[in-house]
Amino acid sequence: MKEKSEKMNEETKNHSTTIFIGIFIMFVIMTFPPLAVAWGMKWEWTSFALGKADAWIGFWGGYLGAIIGALAAGAIAYFVAHNQIDLQVEKDSKREREFLSKQIRIEKYQEVYSLLSDSNREFALIIEHVTDYTNMITTKNTLWENIQQIETKVLTLRRRLKGLEPFIDDLDVNLEKLMTYYKKTFNHVNLYFKEQHSANLYKDSDGTEVIMPSSKKPPSPNEVKNAVDDLMQFTSGLCRTINEKLKRELESLERG
Template identity: 40%
Template sequence: MKIEKNILITLIFVIGFITIIPFIIIIGMKWQWTSFAYGSADGWLGFWGGYIGAIIGALAAGFIAYYVAHKQIHLQVDKEDLRARKFLGTQLRIDKFSEIYSVLSEMGRNFAESDMLIFTYHFKEPMELYVLRDKQREYQDKDLSSIRNINSLFPFVPDLKNDIDNMMEIYHERNRFIYKHYIHRKDPSKKVSDSIYEDYSRKSDELMIVLHVILTDISNKLSHEIDKLEKGIN
């Protein structure tokens, strides 16, 4: 606003200068102390016309050059500012996508360890139920902590909330299955049947597949943002 005000004042000054100078010249040529100058009035009018015209032309050229340079600088600043904002936005998304991918990968490891615990309990080593219960509770605490971290990142990936909600629905079904058929089964003295384990395994596989799809999507988004950063942000 300040620069535009200065341009307006300069323009008014130039217009006033152009308007007033001819009257000053006409009056000046009638002064007694200018009578020593040789030449006719028409000749002097022509001289002053060319002289003042050259000054006005120079001022106009300077004004135009200043205005064009100012506009170019302003446009360049806006362009660089926009580029900087895009760069920061891309960098922020890369950081958040990386964080989401890391948290989900950690959840995947917890899922796999939990599965291995059930597999070991079912097929290999005898294990007290309280050990199984405590281990499963430990994995669940880690998973819920991871989910709380991911919830804060939903604004950066609009479709992530629905994907996580679907995954957690399967996750809770899987956990209820573990508690019902393993930890809190009616007769702990009896071995869990292989068919029960197969049902659990299918539910666990479904959970891992959903998680893999989410991780793939986040990985693709992350790769896209990194490509933008490497190629330059337009």
């Protein structure tokens, strides 16, 4: 901001200097020729010219007037053209800045959309892993390892999304809402895992791990699934919002 202000001050100063020089030159052009003619008519080496002084004054007036008029018209044309060029350069520069700004926003929208989609895929895996464990396809250790991996990936995705907040309107507010759903979901998952397996473990005669039933009632798989569904629906809605903004930016870019 400071550099921009200094640049504007420097441009204003240069413009003022140019105007002052132009005025000075015009003053010299308009005052010097009449004085030179007046002085010249008194010089001895100009006495050979025929005709009266009035006639010569009329001649020099028309002659120098034509030259001064041409110079003045040229100066005006130059300043007008120069001003138009400056305005066009400024307009082109502004258009280029807007174009680059739109391109950056489009890239950021695409990145946010991709990160949210990746997050939703991780959320969907929670249901898959809980279902596999409920159907005794996987063990409790496998379930816990999978949930920990998902949580690590989701937190990494969230950090990347946080870095994009300055570029996307209301992204910070929506991420806070997303984290509220996320915490609720993982609280259900943690309670499901912890309370489901809070009883002592032992191995039967063939070495198979057996879980003694707990007196506590854990969240059911359906409750876990419902929490994940709420999380995924909110994330999908946020993806649609980002996609709509992305489309508007693309249409605006095409219109130029």
